[in-house]
Amino acid sequence: MAEKTKMSKEEKKQEKDEKKALKKKAKIAAKIEKKNKKEPKNKSNDKPEDKSDLPKKKSFFSIKKLIIFSVIFILIMGSGFVVYKIYFSSSNDPIVYKSITLKSVDLPDEMLKFSFDHVNDLYFSFITYDLRIHLLNIEIDRINKIGENYPDQNKIAEKERNDWVKAKEKVEKKFIKIEKEIRELYVLYNVNKEEGIKKVEEKDKELLLQANEALETLDPYIKIIETTKEKEPQGLINNILHKIKKIIL
Numbered sequence: 344m345a346e347k348t349k350m351s352k353e354e355k356k357q358e359k360d361e362k363k364a365l366k367k368k369a370k371i372a373a374k375i376e377k378k379n380k381k382e383p384k385n386k387s388n389d390k391p392e393d394k395s396d397l398p399k400k401k402s403f404f405s406i407k408k409l410i411i412f413s414v415i416f417i418l419i420m421g422s423g424f425v426v427y428k429i430y431f432s433s434s435n436d437p438i439v440y441k442s443i444t445l446k447s448v449d450l451p452d453e454m455l456k457f458s459f460d461h462v463n464d465l466y467f468s469f470i471t472y473d474l475r476i477h478l479l480n481i482e483i484d485r486i487n488k489i490g491e492n493y494p495d496q497n498k499i500a501e502k503e504r505n506d507w508v509k510a511k512e513k514v515e516k517k518f519i520k521i522e523k524e525i526r527e528l529y530v531l532y533n534v535n536k537e538e539g540i541k542k543v544e545e546k547d548k549e550l551l552l553q554a555n556e557a558l559e560t561l562d563p564y565i566k567i568i569e570t571t572k573e574k575e576p577q578g579l580i581n582n583i584l585h586k587i588k589k590i591i592l
Contacts, residue, residue, distance in 0.1 A: 442455075442456075443470075446476075447518075448473055450469075455469070457525070457529045462550065468551065475565060483507050486507065490504070510561060513560065521553055521554055524546060
């Protein structure tokens, strides 16, 4: 009987200890659950990213870029207007003659204006001719300077220069004949306008053909200049001027 009583006391103590352990576990579980409710479900253990350390994105439409775009737009529109006025102006808005100096063309201003008014394509051939002779003169001077800098090799430079000079003189002779025809047409027109207009209509295509054939003989030399010169100039304005000059040439 005493043994049974003793055993029951031990069982009671064990049962009491188990209850305490269960309560302790329940308290710990409750604390964990409470903590989880307060914290966001997808919270990362990593430290939050400090956005202040990240580089700030620059706005694409900054004031500086807006100014640059505006200048480019104005320049493009301006150059387009110049080309339009020179080449594509309608008959309702004709191009007005403006006196220009053509160093290689031996015609007075009134005869150049006459060419502009009555043989317009030929007038622009005179401008092309003047520009090409100018380019040839520059190249001839360049070759001469090389010969002067290296006199012991001057024969090489002299041979090349003579080739360029012959090509230039050949074209000049043809244009001298064309200028003579323009002089005669101008005088005839002012003496007898009706006869002058008829003669212009007869000679217009013939003179233009002669001018174009003469200019074509310089094509190989112009190509040499184009391939040996520096690359297209940097900068929008210089590039536009370069392209306009290429159109004329």
